Amino acid sequence: MTKKDWQQLGKGLAFLSPWLVGFAVFTALPIVMSFWFSLCDYTLLQKPVYVGLENYRTLVWGENPAGGYGDPWFWKSLWNTARFAAMFLPSAMVVSLGLAMLLNAKIRGQAIYRTIIFLPSLVPAVASAMVWLWIYNADYKQGLINAYLMKLGLDPVGFLALKEWAMYALVFMSLWGVGNTVVIYLAGLQDVPKELYEAAEIDGAGMWRQTWHVTIPMISPVIFFNLIMGIIGSLQTFATPYILTDGLGRPERSLHFFAMYLYDNAFQYLKMGHASAMSWIMLVIILAWTAVAFWSSKRWVHYQGK
Amino acid sequence: MSVAETTDRPVVVEYRMPRGVNRPRQHPERWFAHLALLLISVGFILPFAWMLSTSFKRLEDTANFPPQWIPDPFMAKNYKTVLNHPKMHFLMFTRNTLIVATLAVVGTTLSSAVVAYGFAKIRFKGRGALFAVMLATMMIPFPVIMVSMFAIFRWLGDHNMGQWLGTYKPLWAPAWFGSAFNIFLLRQFFLTIPDELSEAARIDGCSEFGIFWRIVLPLSRPALAVVALFTFMWAWNDFLGPLVYLQDQDQYTLSLGLQTFQSMHGGTEYNLLMAASVLVILPVIVLFFMTQKTFIQGIATTGVKG
Numbered sequence: 001m002t003k004k005d006w007q008q009l010g011k012g013l014a015f016l017s018p019w020l021v022g023f024a025v026f027t028a029l030p031i032v033m034s035f036w037f038s039l040c041d042y043t044l045l046q047k048p049v050y051v052g053l054e055n056y057r058t059l060v061w062g063e064n065p066a067g068g069y070g071d072p073w074f075w076k077s078l079w080n081t082a083r084f085a086a087m088f089l090p091s092a093m094v095v096s097l098g099l100a101m102l103l104n105a106k107i108r109g110q111a112i113y114r115t116i117i118f119l120p121s122l123v124p125a126v127a128s129a130m131v132w133l134w135i136y137n138a139d140y141k142q143g144l145i146n147a148y149l150m151k152l153g154l155d156p157v158g159f160l161a162l163k164e165w166a167m168y169a170l171v172f173m174s175l176w177g178v179g180n181t182v183v184i185y186l187a188g189l190q191d192v193p194k195e196l197y198e199a200a201e202i203d204g205a206g207m208w209r210q211t212w213h214v215t216i217p218m219i220s221p222v223i224f225f226n227l228i229m230g231i232i233g234s235l236q237t238f239a240t241p242y243i244l245t246d247g248l249g250r251p252e253r254s255l256h257f258f259a260m261y262l263y264d265n266a267f268q269y270l271k272m273g274h275a276s277a278m279s280w281i282m283l284v285i286i287l288a289w290t291a292v293a294f295w296s297s298k299r300w301v302h303y304q305g306k
Numbered sequence: 307m308s309v310a311e312t313t314d315r316p317v318v319v320e321y322r323m324p325r326g327v328n329r330p331r332q333h334p335e336r337w338f339a340h341l342a343l344l345l346i347s348v349g350f351i352l353p354f355a356w357m358l359s360t361s362f363k364r365l366e367d368t369a370n371f372p373p374q375w376i377p378d379p380f381m382a383k384n385y386k387t388v389l390n391h392p393k394m395h396f397l398m399f400t401r402n403t404l405i406v407a408t409l410a411v412v413g414t415t416l417s418s419a420v421v422a423y424g425f426a427k428i429r430f431k432g433r434g435a436l437f438a439v440m441l442a443t444m445m446i447p448f449p450v451i452m453v454s455m456f457a458i459f460r461w462l463g464d465h466n467m468g469q470w471l472g473t474y475k476p477l478w479a480p481a482w483f484g485s486a487f488n489i490f491l492l493r494q495f496f497l498t499i500p501d502e503l504s505e506a507a508r509i510d511g512c513s514e515f516g517i518f519w520r521i522v523l524p525l526s527r528p529a530l531a532v533v534a535l536f537t538f539m540w541a542w543n544d545f546l547g548p549l550v551y552l553q554d555q556d557q558y559t560l561s562l563g564l565q566t567f568q569s570m571h572g573g574t575e576y577n578l579l580m581a582a583s584v585l586v587i588l589p590v591i592v593l594f595f596m597t598q599k600t601f602i603q604g605i606a607t608t609g610v611k612g
Binding site: 108 | 335340346347351352357370373423447451458480483484518539560562569586591594602
């Protein structure tokens with residue numbers, strides 16, 4: 001490297017220094033530490049004691065005295081999280097893409113519609129949980145939905161009180177906050193060159209075929225971005241189920257999410273070793289899914305050559 | 307809203323139509339879009355409307371069947387009750403939230419801009435690799451590192467490096483070291499600023515930091531505004547961070563304070579709970595309407611150009 005190169009390097013690193021320090025202290029170090037903790041018996045009160053893979057064994061595959069393998073609550077929380085992601089991600093994608101297409105149509109009052117659909121995504125998780133707790137209230141005289149069900153002559157449903165319903169209720173209310181994604185899709189739709197639709201129209205393609213053969217491939221990079229963010233977001237779902245259920249994940253742990261059990265292990269039971277093992281499992285799951293998404297993207301994501 | 311309404315596709319047979327025919331009326335699709343958006347918008351507004359309506363009711367009226375949308379009597383006093391509630395120190399929570407949010411906003415905007423400048427405007431060896439590392443850190447969610455972060459802040463406290471746990475510091479200090487998302491956003495913006503400007507300044511004897519501070523920053527106000535806005539929203543909404551780090555109820559932020567109030571005597575005073583929720587949402591909504599253009603462009607940029 002020439003003297004100039006060194007100078008440039010010095011300058012560059014000087015500007016990067018806040019992030020370099022932050023990365024070392026608030027990202028790299030915590031990840032390495034949690035790997036060490038995950039191999040230890042650690043209660044915060046005493047120094048960590050190395051126990052090898054014991055934490056992972058107890059959580060994941062070790063034989064459980066109560067029968068079965070691993071920690072049933074661990075598996076339950078993982079299952080709930082996966083189930084939520086499997087229900088929410090596809091429905092959010094369809095809903096937000098559909099909404100973006102509707103909002104992209106040239107009709108009067110569009111600006112108002114766009115604002116209305118975007119607004120709920122601004123609502124803080126706490127406030128939205130409060131509102132939905134109230135709307136879902138199982139007492140028909142209080143809960144909005146149940147009151148109207150009763151008026152229609154139907155039986156009231158304990159949306160958040162029955163384990164069969166709770167997850168659907170959560171997915172439904174989460175779709176209310178989909179506006180953020182809608183805006184991203186909308187911007188993507190507006191980047192699609194008009195000529196493509198004209199060409200498709202001349203070739204006799206109707207609305208559906210235009211959507212399928214022009215719109216979707218053209219915005220596939222945006223879909224891909226949202227998919228990755230969606231996977232990461234779903235895996236760390238915490239605030240909404242925590243607030244809806246007082247941190248308990250009730251009924252019968254049907255809303256007990258992975259991040260909630262991680263939190264419980266760390267700050268309720270002071271099992272920092274278990275919590276750290278869960279951190280690493282979460283990290284590995286995220287990396288694996290991102291890798292799968294990237295790998296599969298070669299088949300369905302089309303980048304425009306620029 | 308800012309996004310231009312230009313994506314209407316011209317119809318091939320259009321030229322056969324007599325002049326003066328209002329084209330939009332000829333499209334059944336458009337009517338469908340109108341109707342669908344109208345219905346969906348009503349659905350998206352309902353939770354807001356119900357929250358607002360409940361917040362103005364007497365407690366006994368919240369259980370009226372069938373649901374009563376117009377409160378009678380109209381209890382504007384509920385808001386006064388919430389603001390002076392002995393169990394929920396609303397004003398104090400607001401103050402606490404504002405402290406955290408302000409420090410986080412100032413810190414992350416400044417530091418992210420410095421780092422983004424390094425990534426955008428200074429050529430040096432290893433820049434690409436470091437940038438890739440930075441992008442990768444965006445995938446690491448807080449639950450993965452929170453156990454170690456807690457341990458780090460505890461360790462600092464135990465080793466005479468100031469009290470961290472139970473203070474606001476863990477909530478805002480990391481923001482002063484740049485955040486990957488904001489750095490990325492600002493870097494994209496800086497790249498669009500022509501290098502000729504900085505070259506001219508350099509010839510005039512301006513230092514690298516001078517170029518950053520006096521030329522690039524002033525030109526980047528829109529992007530800085532986006533970063534500031536998003537960070538403010540994030541700090542206002544954050545729930546898990548305060549839950550992990552804060553110990554004393556007097557320090558709680560709005561999110562945590564509202565949740566604690568609800569879980570202590572939840573399910574009872576829904577009118578007050580809704581009034582409190584309205585108060586939590588209001589600043590966010592007002593902020594959005596004041597900065598709509600910047601806001602929407604910011605979201606669109608992150609999703610599409612990402």
